[in-house]
């Protein structure tokens with residue numbers, strides 16, 4: 232009986248073990264494994280690492296898919312195999328490396344999702360250019376979202392070489408194929424030489440018919456492979472911001488709805504291609520980003536255009552339906568400069584109660600840009616601890632100017648910069664600036680200590696009126712730290728907070744920046 236039980240248990244364990252197609256390697260098994268397998272992706276990980284845990288199911292799935300292509304996925308636990316990991320220069324977790332034999336090692340530079348791993352490794356497994364025939368072309372077209380195929384004559388060495396050069400250069404990005412079968416080119420309806428980029432989206436293919444040239448083909452591949460309507464996410468957001476043209480967001484909660492809306496806005500996107508980027512965004516995961524565009528963050532689908540250069544926001548009326556006609560009209564008006572940017576603002580206070588003037592976006596110009604006064608502005612956030620600590624002192628400071636009858640010369644004001652769009656770029660909270668009378672274009676940012684005396688001195692020295700009040704110190708010497716120091720403190724506090732989140736922090740600190748940001752969406756869901 233006992234034997235039977237043990238056997239059954241053993242079988243169950245074996246079943247569990249064999250359920251994984253990821254090979255577990257140690258310092259003893261690693262060298263032979265990469266010698267015996269032509270192409271291996273190896274993950275160096277630590278069991279405690281959150282990004283590794285997130286990768287694990289994706290990695291398993293990819294291993295199973297790639298098994299039939301004879302591409303092996305392996306993993307090494309670096310807490311067990313420290314020397315092995317060190318010998319490959321592993322500095323953060325997870326680190327992924329591609330092995331073509333023991334000597335030829337390159338970093339894995341794809342995304343950490345199963346389809347991306349499969350796509351990347353498939354590309355690695357093929358020669359830079361796959362030779363295609365009428366029997367293999369159709370299948371090749373479906374191997375990836377984008378494949379690039381050249382057609383040229385068999386004796387056209389120049390085109391062959393040029394195309395191969397592009398393929399070698401971009402082999403991590405696209406699959407490349409080529410054919411010198413004249414009949415095949417004819418069947419595909421292209422002249423020779425030419426390059427066809429087949430894609431699983433938009434118009435299905437783009438054709439390059441200019442003279443073969445490495446740079447020109449490279450540029451063609453890069454532009455033709457971008458979807459007309461892409462997707463905003465943590466991996467693409469920075470590119471959209473850097474593109475230098477406005478970005479039109481299509482917020483929707485389901486993939487189906489995003490697809491439907493994309494289809495109906497396609498011709499609008501086509502018309503403005505190169506002038507406005509169009510992209511969908513998953514409102515379930517990134518709905519909070521709608522708030523940054525001055526949309527209500529709980530009412531979808533929604534549409535907004537962001538002027539990425541001046542950070543102006545143009546939300547489309549959320550009560551109106553997202554029809555092609557309405558969006559087309561809105562985009563046309565935007566292009567013509569006929570849409571007013573939306574400005575987020577708290578209501579203008581009916582009455583300024585205290586000595587500190589309350590600024591909101593709507594009265595910003597009236598108060599801050601009042602040319603007759605030196606205006607000291609504190610940009611704060613409600614959650615910022617240093618702002619709260621400053622508040623009583625700031626009140627006293629403002630009171631001194633009121634008591635001295637100097638309110639016609641000096642205004643002490645503050646604005647909640649999280650609830651109001653302000654033109655200033657605010658790097659941290661609190662930020663304090665003096666807008667000098669007669670010179671509002673060049674505010675001076677305060678960098679001294681947050682003591683009442685020093686602020687008084689700053690207002691006198693940087694202001695036009697050189698107004699001065701005296702402050703009789705009671706027992707307020709507390710917490711007079713220079714701002715620079717307190718920023719260091721804030722950073723330390725942030726690190727502290729991260730630490731308390733467990734080893735996750737170590738991992739983030741260790742990982743390279745790109746990896747951290749790539750893996751970030753799971754943790755910082757709502758911030759792109």
Ligand SMILES: *[C@@H]1O[C@H](CO)[C@@H](O)[C@H](O)[C@H]1NC(C)=O
Nearest residue numbers: 362384385391392409410411
């Ligand atoms: C390109 O040149 C290589 C090397 O000469 C050759 O093997 C290959 O067949 C050529 N490609 C095509 C499509 O003819």
